[in-house]
Amino acid sequence: MESEIANATLRALRRVLRATDGGTRRLAVATGLTPSQLLVLREIDAGEDVTPGVVAQRLKFSHATITAIVDRLVALDLVTRTRSAQDKRKVLLEVTGAGRRRLVDAPDMLQVEFEAAFAMLPGWEQAMILAGTERLADLLGAGDDDAAPLLDAGAIDRD
Amino acid sequence: MESEIANATLRALRRVLRATDGGTRRLAVATGLTPSQLLVLREIDAGEDVTPGVVAQRLKFSHATITAIVDRLVALDLVTRTRSAQDKRKVLLEVTGAGRRRLVDAPDMLQVEFEAAFAMLPGWEQAMILAGTERLADLLGAGDDDAAPLLDAGAIDRD
DNA sequence: AATTATGTTTCACAATGCGAAATATATGGA
């Protein structure tokens, strides 16, 4: 039992994944950072009172990994570390001016390119794409869009 | 100027990416391989007369990286290296029986989960999802088969 | 005070990924 429509959709989905895959990678390289560094930098910039633990949890990396990456971001003067006064166990991470400048230079490519192309389509087509994509997301069992807007894989983990 | 439809579609796309994200990663770990190793193993299994150069090109990794990963796959007895008789510069890679067994044990999660859910939808909805996803892939500039993805970040000038 | 929980870092380790140089083989003239 095999559906041609299912196969075609899978092919299309793979094209989508392929197109978005490595987006962060090229982006990071363009800014002189590694993909992970850019991810962490973004995460630090995103919220208030961000600690290594929070970043680790959001990106699903180990604490040890975050420590190492933050080390490099601090060395690059893109981030500062400050021990919290309320809870001296915590370390507060903040993006410096230079760090924010980097982020500005590294816009979310997915968003930028997508919006430009999308705007040129007729309304009915936009609606169709929206409906199809939403349904696809449901199908894949993706939870609500609560958090991290990330497009990385890992590798492999990529995949 | 911002389109609500575009934003909604982007949110849906992010949900899709999120759902598929880490798929290979989980998969690889489950088979005792790293994501990269699984990717390379699959690539070797995929074609005829596969050489390190071909793999490097397809996965967009450097030759040096492929050599290192193939080293490990060979050490694990999942792959064999043979010098080509026609062109002794080339090295032919082949998946061993054990290697193929690993691949069988590592079904494509995306495919399995997707097909099951997809089959339960009414035909018109399948068609809608297909159309939307294909259009989305076009939009993102994904090539037909294996071409280079085009979400390119133009070089950013930095002092 | 003693114990337990929480947050971060340190350490040793395996693996990625790269560019540059080294090596080996093919191929196309002069």
Added chain:
DNA sequence: TCCATATATTTCGCATTGTGAAACATAATT
């Protein structure tokens, strides 16, 4: 034939990622 150049792979040194286990330091609980 001989030689230059192109192609295919490997070796080497390097920075980085990512992990778990253990070490620390500081809360919070009892």
